[in-house]
Amino acid sequence: MDDETSHAGISRRQFLKGSAATPLALMLAGGGIGAVYLRPADARGFLLRPPGALPEKRFLAACVRCGMCAQACPYQSINLTGGEAGVGIGTPVITPRQIPCYLCQDLPCVKACPSGALDKKLEDIEKVRMGTAVIIDRESCLSIRGLRCEVCYRQCPLIDKAITLELRHNARTEEHSIMEPVVHKEKCVGCGICENACVLPKPVIVVQRVVEVQKDSYDF
Amino acid sequence: MTFKWRLPRRALQFSAAALIAAPALGLGFFRGNLAAAEFLGVPLADPLAFLQALIGGRVLVLSYLGSALLVSAGYFLLGGRSFCGWICPVGLITEQGDKLSRILGRAGKGGIPLASSRWSLLLVLLTVALTGVPLFEVLSPIGIVNRAIVFASLLPLLLPAAILLVEVLVSRRVWCRSLCPLGGFYSLLARFSPLRVGFVEERCTHCGDCLEVCPVHEVLAPSLKQGAPQVTAGDCNRCMACIDSCSTKALKIDFSYKRSCTR
Numbered sequence A: 001m002d003d004e005t006s007h008a009g010i011s012r013r014q015f016l017k018g019s020a021a022t023p024l025a026l027m028l029a030g031g032g033i034g035a036v037y038l039r040p041a042d043a044r045g046f047l048l049r050p051p052g053a054l055p056e057k058r059f060l061a062a063c064v065r066c067g068m069c070a071q072a073c074p075y076q077s078i079n080l081t082g083g084e085a086g087v088g089i090g091t092p093v094i095t096p097r098q099i100p101c102y103l104c105q106d107l108p109c110v111k112a113c114p115s116g117a118l119d120k121k122l123e124d125i126e127k128v129r130m131g132t133a134v135i136i137d138r139e140s141c142l143s144i145r146g147l148r149c150e151v152c153y154r155q156c157p158l159i160d161k162a163i164t165l166e167l168r169h170n171a172r173t174e175e176h177s178i179m180e181p182v183v184h185k186e187k188c189v190g191c192g193i194c195e196n197a198c199v200l201p202k203p204v205i206v207v208q209r210v211v212e213v214q215k216d217s218y219d220f
Numbered sequence B: 001m002t003f004k005w006r007l008p009r010r011a012l013q014f015s016a017a018a019l020i021a022a023p024a025l026g027l028g029f030f031r032g033n034l035a036a037a038e039f040l041g042v043p044l045a046d047p048l049a050f051l052q053a054l055i056g057g058r059v060l061v062l063s064y065l066g067s068a069l070l071v072s073a074g075y076f077l078l079g080g081r082s083f084c085g086w087i088c089p090v091g092l093i094t095e096q097g098d099k100l101s102r103i104l105g106r107a108g109k110g111g112i113p114l115a116s117s118r119w120s121l122l123l124v125l126l127t128v129a130l131t132g133v134p135l136f137e138v139l140s141p142i143g144i145v146n147r148a149i150v151f152a153s154l155l156p157l158l159l160p161a162a163i164l165l166v167e168v169l170v171s172r173r174v175w176c177r178s179l180c181p182l183g184g185f186y187s188l189l190a191r192f193s194p195l196r197v198g199f200v201e202e203r204c205t206h207c208g209d210c211l212e213v214c215p216v217h218e219v220l221a222p223s224l225k226q227g228a229p230q231v232t233a234g235d236c237n238r239c240m241a242c243i244d245s246c247s248t249k250a251l252k253i254d255f256s257y258k259r260s261c262t263r
Helices: A002-009 A011-037 A056-062 A068-072 A083-088 A108-112 A151-155 A193-197 B006-025 B047-057 B062-078 B082-087 B089-104 B116-131 B135-139 B141-151 B155-169 B174-179 B181-190 B209-213 B221-226 B241-245
Strands: A078-080 A092-094 A132-135 A163-169 A177-183 A205-208 B030-032 B036-039 B042-045 B196-199 B251-254
Touching: A056 B047, A068 A078, A068 A108, A068 B030, A068 B036, A078 B141, A132 A177, A151 A163, A151 A193, A193 A205, B006 B030, B006 B082, B006 B089, B006 B141, B042 B047, B042 B062, B047 B062, B047 B116, B047 B135, B047 B181, B062 B082, B062 B181, B082 B089, B082 B181, B089 B141, B089 B155, B089 B174, B116 B135, B116 B174, B116 B181, B135 B181, B141 B155, B155 B174, B174 B181, B209 B221, B209 B241, B241 B251
Parallel strands: none
Antiparallel strands: A078 A092, A132 A205, A163 A177, B030 B036, B036 B042, B196 B251
16 A cells, blocks of 8 residues: 555656656667677777688677687687677687787687687698788888898798798998898788787787788789 | 575576686686586587577587587476576676665566567577677677676676666566567477476465566466466576465476366
């Protein structure tokens, strides 16, 4: 009885508060959903996935966001994305500037993946194509400017295969040589160790989306 | 008898949350979360997450299929929505919200029919088939809470917070009751499961205590109003709150199949 009278007594206030809470909650939910949905997963640029990841679109569907790859990674290279990744929320990503992929021979992340989003057919770590390293700022690269840096080359786990040094004459000093690091995309696995190692505050060599090797008339 | 189901149920709900947190604390016997996990070497998988990965990713990993079937079989035996009542961390949170809601007395009970969760399930499966976006893995408050526990990604918690707000202020437990696609999936699975809440009409005084505590009170109505000997609806959470609340022991756990229409 008591309950009933109190209900009748505050019904208008209750109604107003209820109707104020509903739009607020809907806005919160809508905003949250919108923030997730209005963006594709890589809207803020290329996301470096762990070794063996399926092509991005299928990966997004096949990954169940369980985080077992991240838990299996001995170097803690793999993190899970937050809302900034859009529909990719909760999917694994490697941020080379923090911790790159150190290319474990036994592929613990691939073994941990239950759903096949990281392809279990991958056996040889050197066959991985997570991405391709690219020198994005030649004018800042210390080696290309004629200094003896070559840190990316020395750190590369596929030294002399994925990154080689190309020597040429330094026209500016007239007596030195320039030792330019050159990435070979058909060998580069995209581990990001070079990006991690680059000595400049903003790395001039970064891992980007895999570029397909294309045949042209220059190939005989 | 003073035994209450509430205690073991709470214990299991908290242990499930603790298990998910275990790897972050450096314990190795559990990995993953409620989408997919490995517990003491046994791979477990959420069957709905499996379906989405299969449809959207077009990959079939046999061990994953096996673990999804294992979990499905377990929930089939126990009654599918026992996941909601005994394991799901979102259920644990919204139950607390429900208590608050009772105190405030502001939110309505019912509103959206229970079967809506099946439409959510359909929406999820259609979305992943047509667009390749695993809708429920993206938006799942369960996954968000899981990742908040393990990886401390706290910002997406806004979504479960919004759900909680709606449930406290507008419609009590509306997400868990009527909207969660995983709940919809498990309720389909639970429709034919052997473990049920049984009803002994002769002992019932029709006091209504059970209807008051039941989060999905619609499922009790056929028993109480028409005297059906078992709660057959798949939406029953198997939370046993009705059994706990019944002072005359008119409600009990039943294992066998009985015809639901005796009169």
